[in-house]
Amino acid sequence: MPPDGPTAKKRLLCLNVNGCARKDAVAENALLLNYLREVARLTGVKAGCDGGECGACTVLVDGAAVPSCLTLAIRCEGKRVETIEGLAAHGRLHRLQRAFHERLGTQCGFCTPGMIMAAEALLRRRAHPSDEEIRIALSGNLCRCTGYVKIIESVHAAAEAAP
Amino acid sequence: MTAQALQAPAARRGVPLIDGIDKVTGRARYTADLDHAGALVGRIFRSPVSHGDIVRLDVSKARALDGVIAVITGEDCPHSYGVLPIAMNEYPLARSRVRYRGEPVAAVAAVDAATAQRALELIEFHVRELPAYYTSEDARAPGAALLHDDKPGNLEREVHHTFGDVEAGFAAADLVREESFTCAEVNHAQIEPHAALAEFDALTGRLTMQSVSQVGYYLHLMLARCLDMDAARIRVVKPFIGGGFGARVEVLNFEIITALLARASAGKVMMTLTREENFLTHRARPHTDTRIKLGLRRDGRITACACEVVQRGGAYAGYGIVTILYAGALLHGLYAIPAVKYDGYRVYTNLPPCGAMRGHGGVNTRHAFERLLDRMARELDLDPFAVRRANLLQAPMRTLNELMVNSCGLPECLEKVERASRWRERIGNLPRGKGLGMACSHYVSGAAKPIHFTGEPHAVVNLKLDFDGGVTALTGAADIGQGSSTMVAIAVAETLGVSLERVRVIAGDSAVTPKDNGAYSSRITFMVGNAAIDAARNLKAVLAAAAARKLDARNEDVECGGEMFRVGSGAQSSLAFAEVVKAVLAEEGTVTVKGTFTCPPEAQGGKHRGGAVGATMGFSYAAQVVEASVDEATGRTTVDKVWVALDCGRAINPLAVSGQIEGSVWMGMGQALSEETRYVDGLPVHASLLEYRVPTCAESPPIEVHIVESRDPLGPFGAKEASEGALAGFAPALANAIANAVGLELDELPLTPDRVMAALMERRRQRRLSAARKVA
Numbered sequence: 001m002p003p004d005g006p007t008a009k010k011r012l013l014c015l016n017v018n019g020c021a022r023k024d025a026v027a028e029n030a031l032l033l034n035y036l037r038e039v040a041r042l043t044g045v046k047a048g049c050d051g052g053e054c055g056a057c058t059v060l061v062d063g064a065a066v067p068s069c070l071t072l073a074i075r076c077e078g079k080r081v082e083t084i085e086g087l088a089a090h091g092r093l094h095r096l097q098r099a100f101h102e103r104l105g106t107q108c109g110f111c112t113p114g115m116i117m118a119a120e121a122l123l124r125r126r127a128h129p130s131d132e133e134i135r136i137a138l139s140g141n142l143c144r145c146t147g148y149v150k151i152i153e154s155v156h157a158a159a160e161a162a163p
Numbered sequence: 164m165t166a167q168a169l170q171a172p173a174a175r176r177g178v179p180l181i182d183g184i185d186k187v188t189g190r191a192r193y194t195a196d197l198d199h200a201g202a203l204v205g206r207i208f209r210s211p212v213s214h215g216d217i218v219r220l221d222v223s224k225a226r227a228l229d230g231v232i233a234v235i236t237g238e239d240c241p242h243s244y245g246v247l248p249i250a251m252n253e254y255p256l257a258r259s260r261v262r263y264r265g266e267p268v269a270a271v272a273a274v275d276a277a278t279a280q281r282a283l284e285l286i287e288f289h290v291r292e293l294p295a296y297y298t299s300e301d302a303r304a305p306g307a308a309l310l311h312d313d314k315p316g317n318l319e320r321e322v323h324h325t326f327g328d329v330e331a332g333f334a335a336a337d338l339v340r341e342e343s344f345t346c347a348e349v350n351h352a353q354i355e356p357h358a359a360l361a362e363f364d365a366l367t368g369r370l371t372m373q374s375v376s377q378v379g380y381y382l383h384l385m386l387a388r389c390l391d392m393d394a395a396r397i398r399v400v401k402p403f404i405g406g407g408f409g410a411r412v413e414v415l416n417f418e419i420i421t422a423l424l425a426r427a428s429a430g431k432v433m434m435t436l437t438r439e440e441n442f443l444t445h446r447a448r449p450h451t452d453t454r455i456k457l458g459l460r461r462d463g464r465i466t467a468c469a470c471e472v473v474q475r476g477g478a479y480a481g482y483g484i485v486t487i488l489y490a491g492a493l494l495h496g497l498y499a500i501p502a503v504k505y506d507g508y509r510v511y512t513n514l515p516p517c518g519a520m521r522g523h524g525g526v527n528t529r530h531a532f533e534r535l536l537d538r539m540a541r542e543l544d545l546d547p548f549a550v551r552r553a554n555l556l557q558a559p560m561r562t563l564n565e566l567m568v569n570s571c572g573l574p575e576c577l578e579k580v581e582r583a584s585r586w587r588e589r590i591g592n593l594p595r596g597k598g599l600g601m602a603c604s605h606y607v608s609g610a611a612k613p614i615h616f617t618g619e620p621h622a623v624v625n626l627k628l629d630f631d632g633g634v635t636a637l638t639g640a641a642d643i644g645q646g647s648s649t650m651v652a653i654a655v656a657e658t659l660g661v662s663l664e665r666v667r668v669i670a671g672d673s674a675v676t677p678k679d680n681g682a683y684s685s686r687i688t689f690m691v692g693n694a695a696i697d698a699a700r701n702l703k704a705v706l707a708a709a710a711a712r713k714l715d716a717r718n719e720d721v722e723c724g725g726e727m728f729r730v731g732s733g734a735q736s737s738l739a740f741a742e743v744v745k746a747v748l749a750e751e752g753t754v755t756v757k758g759t760f761t762c763p764p765e766a767q768g769g770k771h772r773g774g775a776v777g778a779t780m781g782f783s784y785a786a787q788v789v790e791a792s793v794d795e796a797t798g799r800t801t802v803d804k805v806w807v808a809l810d811c812g813r814a815i816n817p818l819a820v821s822g823q824i825e826g827s828v829w830m831g832m833g834q835a836l837s838e839e840t841r842y843v844d845g846l847p848v849h850a851s852l853l854e855y856r857v858p859t860c861a862e863s864p865p866i867e868v869h870i871v872e873s874r875d876p877l878g879p880f881g882a883k884e885a886s887e888g889a890l891a892g893f894a895p896a897l898a899n900a901i902a903n904a905v906g907l908e909l910d911e912l913p914l915t916p917d918r919v920m921a922a923l924m925e926r927r928r929q930r931r932l933s934a935a936r937k938v939a
Contacts, residue, residue, distance in 0.1 A: 043196035044189020046405075048354045049438040053852035056354055084189035097187040101179050104822045108644025109186025110193060110355040110405030139861035142852060144354050144406050145644050147829025148860045150822055 015076045017042070018086030026073045032066075033057045035073035036083060044084040044113045048142070055141030058114035059083050065121035067140070084113035087120070095161040096120055096154070105154030107145035115141045119155045128159050177818025178663060181649045182403070182642070191403040194358035194375055195435050202360065203232055203272040205424050205434035206279040207417065208286045209443065210261035210268050213297075213513040213845035214310070215290035217259055222269055224285040230278035233427035234286075236269045240423055244385045246413040246518075247614055250319070250480035252311060253516070255389055255419035261290060262310050262478035263513050264845040265443035267416050272424040272432045295513035297842055299452065299475045302512045310478060310511040319476055319509040320484045322773060324491055326563035327502030332467025336458030340539050341469075344531040346894075346912040347839040348450040348475065350442055350849075351520055352857050355405020357436040357444060359418050361425035368392075370425065373400045374418050377411040377641050378681025379671050384615070385414040386422050401671030407643040408830070409519035412683040413446055413481055442840070442850040446518025449486065450475040453531040463545050463553030465536075467502040470494055472528060476509045477516035483509045485614070485776055486517070489524020492777025494532065495562040497573075497605045497784070498554035503563060513845055519683060521830055522606060522890040524776075530912065533602035533895035538908060546590075547601050547899065548581050551786075559876075565769030566777055567611075570883070572810025572873030573603060576786040579808035579869040584788040590903070596795060597803075598904025601788045604892035607779035608812075608875075608884040609686025611762040620759035621686075622694035623677040626655065626702050628754040632744050634659065634702070636668045639679025640691045645886055646819035647687040651695045653815055654879055658699035659706075660723035661740060677757075685884030688815065689780055690760050692879030698758025705754055709747040710738050781875045783888035784810040787828065791900040793907075798920030800901060802832060802864040805893070809868070812875035812883035821868045823886040828866050831893025833858050839913050 008027035015022055017040055024039050036042045036059065045068055048056035057068040060082040087094035096116045099105060106112040115138060122129055122137040129137065134155050135148075143151060185191040222234045237258035245251030257268050269286055273279035296302035302310075302317040310317055333339050359374040370392065376382045379399040387394040404411070421434040436444065452473045458466035472490045476483045491505030520526075540550040556562075558571040580601065581587070590599050613621065625637040636655050642648040648668040656663045669675060680686065707721040710728035714721065714737075720730050726740040747754055768778030787807040793800050807828050814820040837856035840849045849855045874881035898909055907922045 037196075042189070043192065046193070046355070047195065047435075048356060048405075049852050053438065054354060084187075088188050093184070093187065097184075100187045101183040104179065104183075104818050106180070106183060106186045107646070107822055107826065108353070108355065108404065108406040109183075109191050110353075110644075112186050113189045116187065135861045135863075139859040142354060142857055142859065144352055144408070144830075144857065145826050146822060147825040147832075147866055148863045149825045149829075149866050151860070 011074055013074055013077060015078060016080045018082060028074055030073045032059070032068040032071040032073045032076060036068060042083045042085050046110055046113060048110065055118065056111050056114040058117045058141060060117055060121055063121065063124060065118045082117070084116060087116070095163060096158040099154040099158040099161065103150050103154045103157055105146065105151045111141060111143045115143065115151060119158070123159055129155070175817050177814070177816040178649065178653065179818065180646050181652050181668060193355055193403045193405050194360055194373055197360050197373055197402060199360060199431065199433040202431040202433040203274060203428055204276045204279045205270060205272050205421050205432045206283055207267045207420060207440070208269040208283045210257065210264060210266040212261060212290050212292055213264045213295035214262055215260065215292040217257065217261065218291050219287065219289040220269065221287040225271060225282040228278065228282050228285060230274040231271055231282045232274070232430070233272040233424055234269060234282065235423050235427050239427065240389050240419070242389045242391070244389050244414060244419060245480055246381065246482055247480065247484060250484055253479040255416045255423065263515050265515060266478070267420060270420045270424055272428045295845055297512060297514060297845060299473045299510040299512065302510050310513065314511060317511040319480055319511055320487055322487055322491055322505065322507035324564065324771065325504045329467045329469055329502040329504045332502035333458040336466040337461045338459045338539055338543055339456065340535060341454065341456035342535050342910065344453045344455070344534060344910045346451045346527040346530060348448065348517065349520070349834045349838045350445060350447045350840055350855060351408040351410035352852065352855060353406030353408055353410055356438055356441050357415065357417060359421040359434045360431070361421045362431040363425040363429060365429035369396045369398070370422060371398045371400065372422055373402050375404050375411050376401065376414070376418065377407040377643055377683060379641060379673060380639060380678050380681060382414050382418055383673055385419060389419045390422055390426060399673045401641050404641065404643040407682060408521045409523060409683065410446055412519050412681065415444055415446070417444065438852060439850040442847050442855065443515050445477065445515035446481055448520040448526065449477070449517035451527040453528060455531045455535050457535050457539060459539050459543065461543060463540065463543070463550040465498060465500050465554050468494060468500050469504040470528060470531070471506045473508045473510060474517070475512050475514070477512060477514045479516040481516045481518045483517065486519065486524045488773040488776035490528045492564060492566070493525035494528060495564050495777070496566050496568060496782050497603060499556040500554070514842055521827060522887050523684065525606065526891040529604050529891035530894045533892065534898055534910070537895070537899045548577055548586065551603055552577060564777065565774060567766050567780065568782055569877055570781060570812060570873040570875040571784055572871040573784040573786065575871045576784055576808035576810055579871065580786050580788045580806045583867060583869065584790070584806040586788060596904055597790070597792050598900040598902070599788060599790055600896045600899025600901070600903055601786065602892040602895040602899060603786045604888055604890065605782045605784050606884060606888040607684055607777065608689040608781040608783060608878065609779055610684040611766040611778040611780055612768060612775035613680050620761045622679060622690040622760045624651065624691060624694040624698045624758045625677050626698045626756050628702060628744060630748060632665065632741050634661065634666045636666060636695060637676045638668065638670050638691055639676045640687045641671050641682040643682050645682070645823060646816060647682065647691065649819065650688055650692055650815055654692050654695040655699045658696050659703050661726050685887050688882050688884060689878055692815065692882060693760035694758045696758065696879050697760060698756055701756040701758055702754065705747060705756065706743050709750065710743045713738055713746055780877050781812060781883040783884045785889040785892055787889060787892045787896050789893065789896040789900045791897055791904060793901055793904045793919065795905060795923055798916035798923060800836060800914055800919060802836070802897065804864050805866045807866060807868055807889050808871050809885060809889050810871040810873045811885035812878045813872045813881035814870050814885070815880055815882050817870060820870055820885040824868045824889050825866045827887055827890040828893050829858065829863060831890040832897070835894035835897045835912060835914055837913050837915060
């Protein structure tokens with residue numbers, strides 16, 4: 001993780017996070033992961049490894065699932081960033097959140113935000129994915145609890161539910 | 164959920180986790196997510212050498228750096244720590260000697276990560292190197308330098324147990340075979356990296372510690388010991404925990420270091436470890452060499468078993484003694500075997516210390532046992548199911564090593580997976596390269612004798628009922644994702660006859676919750692579940708007495724269900740839960756009750772040395788069938804499907820039980836297929852989730868789960884454990900499937916493509932040689 005202490009050179013970053021416009025001074029070498037967690041205080045975005053290994057930090061940038069630990073914050077200038085915190089709205093769980101909750105697609109829950117965001121990116125491009133498509137789309141997201149069985153069930157159940 | 168729900172298992176799907184919504188919304192706060200405003204950043208300086216005496220450790224330049232608030236070394240903590248009271252031979256920061264690459268030597272607390280990192284680079288460290296050993300064989304060689312002066316031969320513990328007449332058993336056998344098996348070291352690889360947040364209030368002398376511990380109580384004890392503090396001034400709080408699998412059962416060096424840094428800097432310190440440091444902290448399943456000998460009669464009956472196990476334990480004691488004892492003790496309890504000899508050796512080596520991991524101690528021995536049994540069955544032309552059925556034990560019984568078995572649903576497990584996999588039609592009729600294999604396994608429902616034996620009950624649960632009508636359950640049991648808090652809520656709601664929503668669970672805060680021995684050895688459902696039921700019965704008695712007074716009835720005539728207290732069936736003779744609560748509170752104010760559970764002495768194992776390890780109130784039983792394909796061009800093995808049945812006594816929450824079974828089978832698959840730690844001169848070369856190959860979604864098979872309910876007489880509602888029992892059966896079932904698919908007997912885990920390929924090439928070479936010999 002590059003140091004992004006007080007001495008790092010900063011730049012003004014304008015972007016949209018979970019539907020809200022933001023302007024923040026961020027270090028040029030700051031990772032999107034650290035920006036979201038430390039500046040935007042969106043701690044649903046998790047760090048599970050030393051970079052690009054586990055997928056726990058997956059967020060959507062302009063609708064595509066990306067590991068925020070391998071993305072510079074300043075590369076998101078003018079883009080739409082979505083995290084797990086942006087999914088539930090008006091007191092209702094998002095269909096993937098409901099399915100993961102009701103079908104135990106989550107156990108310890110640490111991989112869950114990244115897993116759900118990766119699944120959301122999939123459902124936006126494939127409304128009714130096959131087992132195989134789900135397995136491939138989520139293969140960058142490691143889970144150590146579930147054996148993935150109930151995760152795949154959850155994604156199917158969400159696909160069947162109205163968005 | 165009502166009391167009827169538990170009585171109709173077939174109709175029960177189970178309930179989602181009571182903390183599930185926090186997890187799926189990202190609201191759940193894990194240790195690294197806690198508010199650390201104003202916290203210093205902690206970092207650890209680690210030994211770059213495997214073994215040596217510390218000649219010089221100079222931290223003055225690091226200490227002088229702007230922004231560095233505290234630097235500590237082994238000088239700052241003269242107290243050893245460890246999980247076993249008889250084997251605390253480790254210091255949070257090395258003193259005078261380092262014994263593995265990556266061992267913590269010094270630590271800094273600084274205003275930010277960059278400063279902390281620069282400070283580490285300014286630490287001067289000189290070591291007079293000593294010979295280092297990376298294999299059990301080298302460490303045990305005559306003349307090897309000792310890692311610990313009081314442990315000759317670098318042996319942490321030797322175990323020699325013989326039960327029954329082993330020689331007579333082998334003499335009575337029609338077939339005796341002996342084989343060796345090797346299992347690579349594996350790691351828990353829980354997805355949440357280790358983290359701790361410690362706050363020391365210098366004005367009051369109080370320490371608050373939030374950490375990833377599975378056993379907050381051990382952490383509490385070791386903090387008091389290592390910081391020389393009155394335990395009453397320490398508070399240990401469990402945030403959400405991102406998996407454990409045994410990694411966090413022991414108190415870990417970084418936890419104590421974080422607390423030492425907080426005290427040294429008179430403030431708050433956040434320590435988050437990198438994934439590489441997680442692998443260095445380790446404490447997982449050791450590299451194991453097993454030599455096993457079985458005697459079998461023609462009818463499949465096992466006449467005797469002799470087993471030698473050598474575990475490469477790493478540099479410090481940790482759980483080592485328990486692991487090497489479990490490996491022998493769990494040879495018992497699955498089958499009825501008339502004679503068993505066990506010789507175990509736990510070896511010190513210059514590698515990160517091993518510890519407890521899901522299926523603690525039993526997994527690698529079970530692999531060897533089930534593999535050899537399968538090979539011998541084939542030699543005798545016996546079906547794998549038949550040979551296992553020939554050796555079933557009859558509950559209730561006591562094993563040769565004095566373990567209690569009160570319920571055993573293994574016969575039903577065998578039936579379920581045999582039928583579901585269509586074993587009889589398909590075995591021997593699959594195309595080349597495709598095979599079926601099976602194996603059985605079991606595990607304890609909690610250690611009947613706790614490591615820190617105090618004579619206290621094994622579990623305590625408190626309940627509070629207040630003016631709001633809410634029932635709050637207080638437990639020290641750590642929910643690490645397995646759903647233990649949900650289990651407590653169900654146990655309380657079922658017993659009281661109230662809705663699940665009425666019950667709130669607060670878990671793991673030493674200032675509020677009663678002491679608990681923690682999340683290990685699958686003890687929580689059995690022990691904490693029973694304590695929760697006891698507490699709820701005590702609360703129910705208070706409520707029923709109040710209802711009886713209001714209804715002018717006898718206490719014993721009052722029944723509670725669906726949030727109503729009734730006498731008989733008349734509408735005039737019932738009271739709503741809220742009315743009864745009001746009546747009770749008017750009489751005595753807020754109600755608090757306690758429930759306990761204690762394992763009786765007869766459950767605590769034999770009198771032989773180490774006899775308490777393996778002792779439990781109830782064993783879970785599992786059988787599984789694995790279907791696999793082997794690509795003979797690449798050596799790649801694909802697991803196509805798994806059918807698994809587990810006897811958990813009774814599924815209190817079937818949804819969580821099936822989730823645990825799927826997860827444990829899959830974790831067994833990781834060990835069987837791809838997971839392996841590797842060291843080059845003590846340097847871990849596996850220390851990332853790219854090098855350490857945890858199976859991804861793409862290579863994980865469908866797992867069909869069958870829950871068997873044998874109704875254990877002592878378990879809560881008849882329940883036993885469900886989280887570990889199925890793990891150990893996977894690897895042997897897969898190896899047996901590979902033998903069935905391509906006729907290879909592979910004796911080394913993991914079954915990576917290179918190992919399969921090497922075996923295929925060796926077989927081709929042998930065939931060419933024998934063909935050439937025939938021609939000659």
